[in-house]
Amino acid sequence: MFLMLTEKQIRVLRFFRDYRQAHGISPTLEEAAEALGCSKITIFEHVKNLEEKGAVRRDPMKARSVAILYDPDSESHEPPDMIPELPIAGTIAAGRPIEAVEHIERVPLTDLVPTGDDFYVLRVSGKSMIEDHIDDGDFVVIKRQSTARNGEVVVAIVDDEEATLKRYYLENGRVRLQPANSSLEPTFPDRIEIRGVLKGVIRQFR
Numbered sequence: 197m198f199l200m201l202t203e204k205q206i207r208v209l210r211f212f213r214d215y216r217q218a219h220g221i222s223p224t225l226e227e228a229a230e231a232l233g234c235s236k237i238t239i240f241e242h243v244k245n246l247e248e249k250g251a252v253r254r255d256p257m258k259a260r261s262v263a264i265l266y267d268p269d270s271e272s273h274e275p276p277d278m279i280p281e282l283p284i285a286g287t288i289a290a291g292r293p294i295e296a297v298e299h300i301e302r303v304p305l306t307d308l309v310p311t312g313d314d315f316y317v318l319r320v321s322g323k324s325m326i327e328d329h330i331d332d333g334d335f336v337v338i339k340r341q342s343t344a345r346n347g348e349v350v351v352a353i354v355d356d357e358e359a360t361l362k363r364y365y366l367e368n369g370r371v372r373l374q375p376a377n378s379s380l381e382p383t384f385p386d387r388i389e390i391r392g393v394l395k396g397v398i399r400q401f402r
Contacts, residue, residue, distance in 0.1 A: 199249050199266055200318060200351065200359045200391065206268050208232065208242040209251055213264045222262040310395055314340050317398070318351065318361075325349070325361055328376035330397055336361065337396035342389070349394035354385040364390070 201209065211232060215223045225243070229236045243262060246252045255261035320334045328349065330336065336351075344350045350364040352373065362373035362383075374382045 199251055199268075201246070201249065201251065201268060202353055202356060202358065203389070204356060205242055205246055205249075205251075208239065209246055209264070209266070209268060212243075212252065212262050213267060216262075216264060222260040224259050308396065309337055309398065310339070315395065316340065316392070318359075320361065324375040324377050324380055326377050328363075330361070330376070331399070333400075335398040336394055337398065338392035339395045340392045342391070344390050344393050350390050351392040351394075352385075353389040353391060354383070355387050359391065361394070 208228065211228055212222060215227075223231070225236045225239045229239045232239070243252060243254060247254055251264075251266040253263045253265055316338055317335050318338060320330055320332060320336055323332050330349075338351050344364045346365050348364055349361065351359055351361055352364070353359055354373070360373065362375055365372040365374060370384060371388050372382050372384055373388075
């Protein structure tokens with residue numbers, strides 16, 4: 197399992213994990229805020245975001261109830277025993293009709309969806325990339341890397357906040373993140389951390 201967390205969220209998650217390991221219970225929000233040098237409200241927001249992403253579970257009625265569900269420092273990636281394949285049963289026309297001739301080939305699914313430690317999948321929320329045929333609810337296959345070339349679609353942490361999926365351009369020392377939606381304007385973040393580059397899109401027929 198791989199979760200897209202900001203550096204601040206990872207720092208908070210590590211603190212809660214290490215505190216639980218040392219004391220057998222979770223810290224209070226006040227204790228976490230004091231140790232991390234921020235406000236209780238800030239810790240509350242981080243814990244809320246971590247819970248929404250599936251990294252922790254908590255009981256809002258109890259002070260020391262944050263349970264760790266995800267450890268960012270101990271991800272395991274078990275290689276599959278077999279590479280799944282599906283048959284290619286021929287060609288079908290999406291324009292004018294063609295002769296229907298069944299010619300069985302097989303395609304490894306890893307040719308369509310790369311796998312391994314360098315790849316992970318995210319679910320898309322929103323339509324900012326719709327003109328690149330990336331729709332709300334699609335899954336994007338991301339190769340984990342910290343650099344990108346102009347024009348590539350990247351996963352980026354912007355100004356230490358949440359992750360976003362946009363086309364990346366470096367122009368005159370300034371980064372432009374370009375949505376693929378003509379109704380939206382590009383953004384020019386002051387700080388950006390690239391977490392990966394788009395390598396594929398998976399869509400379930402609905």
